Amino acid sequence: MRVLVSDKIAKEGIDILKSELKVDVRTDLTPDQLREIIKDYDALVVRSQTKVTKDLIECSNLKVIGRAGVGVDNIDVEAATLKGILVVNAPEGNTIAACEHTFALMFAVARKIPQAVSSLKSGRWERNKFTGVQLSGKTLGVIGLGRIGKEVAKRASSLGMNVVGYDPYIARENVENLNIKLTDLDEVLRTSDFITFHVPLTKATRRMIGEEQFKIMKDGVYIINCARGGIIDEKALYDALVSGKVAGCALDVFEKEPPEDNPLLSLDNVIATPHLGASTAEAQIVVAEEVAKDIIRALKGEIVKNPVNMVSVRPEEYSFILPYIRLAEKMGCLYTQLKNGRIQEVEMIYGGRLANMDVKLVTTAGIKGLLSNILQVPANLINAPIIARDRGIKITEKKIKEDEDAPGTVTMRVTTDKEVGTISGCVFEKDSPRITGIDDYKIDLIPEGYVLITNHKDKPGIVGKVGTILGKNDINIASMQLGRKSYRGDALMALSVDEEIPESVLKEIKAIEDLKDAVFVKL
Numbered sequence: 001m002r003v004l005v006s007d008k009i010a011k012e013g014i015d016i017l018k019s020e021l022k023v024d025v026r027t028d029l030t031p032d033q034l035r036e037i038i039k040d041y042d043a044l045v046v047r048s049q050t051k052v053t054k055d056l057i058e059c060s061n062l063k064v065i066g067r068a069g070v071g072v073d074n075i076d077v078e079a080a081t082l083k084g085i086l087v088v089n090a091p092e093g094n095t096i097a098a099c100e101h102t103f104a105l106m107f108a109v110a111r112k113i114p115q116a117v118s119s120l121k122s123g124r125w126e127r128n129k130f131t132g133v134q135l136s137g138k139t140l141g142v143i144g145l146g147r148i149g150k151e152v153a154k155r156a157s158s159l160g161m162n163v164v165g166y167d168p169y170i171a172r173e174n175v176e177n178l179n180i181k182l183t184d185l186d187e188v189l190r191t192s193d194f195i196t197f198h199v200p201l202t203k204a205t206r207r208m209i210g211e212e213q214f215k216i217m218k219d220g221v222y223i224i225n226c227a228r229g230g231i232i233d234e235k236a237l238y239d240a241l242v243s244g245k246v247a248g249c250a251l252d253v254f255e256k257e258p259p260e261d262n263p264l265l266s267l268d269n270v271i272a273t274p275h276l277g278a279s280t281a282e283a284q285i286v287v288a289e290e291v292a293k294d295i296i297r298a299l300k301g302e303i304v305k306n307p308v309n310m311v312s313v314r315p316e317e318y319s320f321i322l323p324y325i326r327l328a329e330k331m332g333c334l335y336t337q338l339k340n341g342r343i344q345e346v347e348m349i350y351g352g353r354l355a356n357m358d359v360k361l362v363t364t365a366g367i368k369g370l371l372s373n374i375l376q377v378p379a380n381l382i383n384a385p386i387i388a389r390d391r392g393i394k395i396t397e398k399k400i401k402e403d404e405d406a407p408g409t410v411t412m413r414v415t416t417d418k419e420v421g422t423i424s425g426c427v428f429e430k431d432s433p434r435i436t437g438i439d440d441y442k443i444d445l446i447p448e449g450y451v452l453i454t455n456h457k458d459k460p461g462i463v464g465k466v467g468t469i470l471g472k473n474d475i476n477i478a479s480m481q482l483g484r485k486s487y488r489g490d491a492l493m494a495l496s497v498d499e500e501i502p503e504s505v506l507k508e509i510k511a512i513e514d515l516k517d518a519v520f521v522k523l
């Protein structure tokens with residue numbers, strides 16, 4: 001497996017990649033050169049510089065794209081998802097670095113440090129020119145209270161600042177102990193002396209601050225943006241800086257990076273750094289290591305720690321849920337081999353301990369299994385929900401919260417235009433998945449290898465006839481499961497066999513009297 005690293009990441013991450021994969025580090029590539037070679041790689045590792053466009057994704061054979069950092073706005077995640085490419089990032093490693101850089105910028109803009117340094121170095125001693133403002137006692141507006149925003153708020157309080165925050169997506173309890181007044185955007189803009197941004201660049205946050213928002217702000221406000229260029233309209237910011245509405249501004253990020261002839265950089269009251277928020281030795285080691293480990297996990301087909309476009313599993317539930325992920329996929333795979341009809345709805349029903357867990361990945365695995373035998377391009381854990389949605393399949397989850405101490409059970413209830421069918425399963429002991437039911441029949445089948453499933457009348461002789469035909473054709477039976485609805489009523493047999501059953505042999509089996517149907521499945 002080959003990995004291309006196209007932005008500079010720490011050596012520690014490269015070493016981890018090299019321990020298992022063939023790694024090329026090429027930080028000098030033009031977009032055209034990258035496009036030319038990308039088809040030869042299974043994985044791509046980037047920071048914010050490489051633009052992973054739809055076009056690049058479409059001409060690649062990538063299985064995973066790793067972002068050594070938080071923001072994935074340089075990656076067309078939607079295009080990757082549609083192609084079934086996993087995107088992973090390293091969201092926690094640079095939180096403190098970005099938070100500290102925010103304060104570095106806040107102090108620097110408040111005390112005009114860069115301007116004073118450059119004046120002094122050019123031989124001047126201009127003490128009167130560089131009087132600053134104090135942070136203590138001022139109100140800091142924090143827009144976005146995720147990992148970085150919260151760390152900023154915490155430290156601001158200890159500097160004696162009053163903190164007001166805006167983040168419509170977090171629960172109040174999440175910031176309860178942080179001494180923040182959580183309020184609406186207008187109030188934050190109206191009451192703050194300093195405003196700092198910690199939101200991702202999304203459709204909703206792009207230009208969330210423009211001419212109208214500057215009008216609401218206090219005269220002489222200071223702006224710090226260590227999140228993403230594009231969140232603040234740069235033209236409106238320029239005008240506000242020129243008019244004096246904004247006293248000073250500190251930018252680490254720009255709408256276009258590197259900024260070419262950006263008029264903001266010509267203003268005395270603007271200080272700036274070239275996207276250095278995450279650039280500490282410590283943060284770079286952690287993000288490089290994190291992303292490298294996830295790249296290896298992804299290429300091995302293991303569950304990754306920081307998926308961007310796949311539902312994740314809570315770390316504490318990981319080892320319990322993992323065998324159910326495999327089981328659900330087998331259940332889906334069995335269903336489509338066993339039954340016909342256009343799938344309209346899939347209900348995943350969870351019981352026992354599973355009913356208290358986040359089981360989205362188990363559901364996704366079930367859908368992946370259902371789609372696995374019917375599509376040209378195979379479904380995977382990334383694109384299965386999208387493929388299902390595009391095919392008009394409704395997916396629901398139900399949790400039965402009785403008997404929470406019992407082992408987890410999962411039932412896949414599939415509605416097609418012909419019938420409603422169910423497959424049930426359970427994981428015995430530590431890692432021993434079983435199919436425990438097909439429709440109303442109770443069985444105990446290890447979902448592996450080749451299985452012959454028959455529907456027949458429960459009467460003496462039928463099982464023997466099937467066995468004779470298999471024996472005659474040198475097909476070895478590994479195990480047998482029988483389920484029946486009632487004595488001498490309808491019955492189901494699941495025979496695990498060691499060899500593939502050819503169509504001609506299956507035809508012979510189907511011709512047995514009182515045997516209604518026989519299907520050969522591969523699990």
Ligand SMILES: NC(=O)c1ccc[n+]([C@@H]2O[C@H](COP(=O)([O-])OP(=O)(O)OC[C@H]3O[C@@H](n4cnc5c(N)ncnc54)[C@H](O)[C@@H]3O)[C@@H](O)[C@H]2O)c1
Binds near residue numbers: 143149199201275276
């Ligand atoms: N300058 C740098 O080098 C640097 C370093 C790290 C991160 N960043 C940027 O900082 C951003 C935040 O990082 P994080 O780790 O704190 O991310 P995070 O996901 O933990 O936090 C983002 C917060 O923004 C909130 N949010 C989203 N949309 C919003 C909206 N429309 N209005 C208000 N709040 C909204 C979310 O609810 C979330 O709480 C990243 O997306 C990245 O772009 C920059």
Ligand SMILES: O=C(O)[C@H](O)COP(=O)(O)O
Binds near residue numbers: 069277279
């Ligand atoms: O989103 C991030 O992680 C930061 O913006 C850091 O970007 P970088 O890895 O290009 O420094």
